[in-house]
Amino acid sequence: MPVSAANSQVVFDALKANGVRLMSALPETWLVHLIRLADDDPDVTLVRLAKEEEGVGISMGAHLAGVKSAMLMQNHGFLASINGIVSGAQLYRMPLLMLISDRGGFGERDPWQTEGGAVTESVLSALRIPTRRLDDPAKVTEQIRQAQTLAYSSNRPVALLLTRDLMWEES
Amino acid sequence: MTRLEALRAVYDRLAGCAVVTIMGAVAAELQSIGHRPNFFYLQHAMGLASSVGLGIALSKPSLPVVVFDGDGSVLMNLGGLSTLARYRPSNLLHVVFDNESLLSVGGFPTATGTCTRLAEVAAAAGVPRTACATTLDEFVTEFAAAQDARELTTLVAKVDAIGPAAFVTDLGLLENRFQFQRYLQTR
Helix, strand or coil: CCCCCHHHHHHHHHHHHHCCCCCEEEECHHHHHHHHHHHHHCEEEHHHECCCHHHHHHHHHHCCCCCCCCEEEEEEHHHCCCCHHHHHHCCCCCCEEEEEEEECCCCCHHHHHHHHHHHHHHHHHHCCCCEEEEEEHHHHHHHHHHHHHHHHCCCEEEEEECCCCECCCCC | CHHHHHHHHHHHHCCCCEEEEECCCHHHHHHHHHCCEEEEEEECCCCCHHHHHHHHHHHCCCEEEEEEEEEEHHCCCCCHHHHHHHHHHCCCCEEEEECCCEHCCEEEEEEHCCCCCCCHHHHHHHHCCCEEECCCHHHHHHHHHHHHHCCCCCEECCCCCCCCCCCCCCCHHHHHHHHHHHHHHHH
16 A cells, blocks of 8 residues: 555654544545554554544543543545534634645545645634644654644644655655 | 423532533523533534543543533534444443424424434444433433443433523633633542
8 A cells, every 4th residue: 555654653653652642533545554553552542433523522522631632534524623623622722633634735646635635724724723734754753742732832723734745655 | 301400300410420511501501500610511513512521431431421412413413423332431421402403593493303313323323321211200210320320321301492591601611611621630
């Protein structure tokens, strides 16, 4: 599979190193290794969702209960979660660490991904969600740490976009 | 039965539990009986109260969690029932006040008034214990039984479609949120 197992491991290790103990996820191609790593790790509770918006509520509950969490989703899952983000996490000042696979950009072969790819960053910006693109595995560990730090100091959602350069080995 | 009667009848049983409610009438009525630091009112994000409850229940497995949900909210997140069932935290009691309407936003009827039976939906989703109470006595009995059972339960309570005159209270949303978080830090 051309999804990068090595870079998925880098992302997963950074999440664990930053104390993430609960991950919610809905499968998508670029996330398969990450989800498997979470599933196989006895220190991590993986919550497989029916729809990504549930993950907002689960992360809110986990935060209130003192557990650090992360959300693994595709950008279309982020788009499907917006009311929960706005009227849950933002209204109640909850940190969310959202790792969003950024499908539908340059190099995308699946026609159905392309509309979402065109609007993801604009929507994140409209929601005032601090966002960074992860494309260099050498920087990922530090970038995840910084994102989580801001999420908790600001009590707000932050987004890290998992890019094709990071997640896909054939391009 | 009214929702207020039902809440009053189990109010004392909420001590020591993390309680999460949905917006509107449920939140206002529980506050009218008496706010406590262990109550969190999710005043928007319809559908996610059960997800917040799941997040708490998974994070603190020894803490009893009670979610007061509603038919309109559950219908917005039916998939969430399958997620609850999948992880079936034994410390979560999921109460659904089913008044067959979207009372807090104008009273329009929901599908539970004509065809959808939420306790059966929950059971079919895989929730291990489900019940539907139509009288106050039944509700109190089922609520106590669910707390004693220590197994994920969805308890649907058929209640009248009446609520308080106003939904905004003097408890700030963030005041409630941080107070609740501090309460959970002690548990």
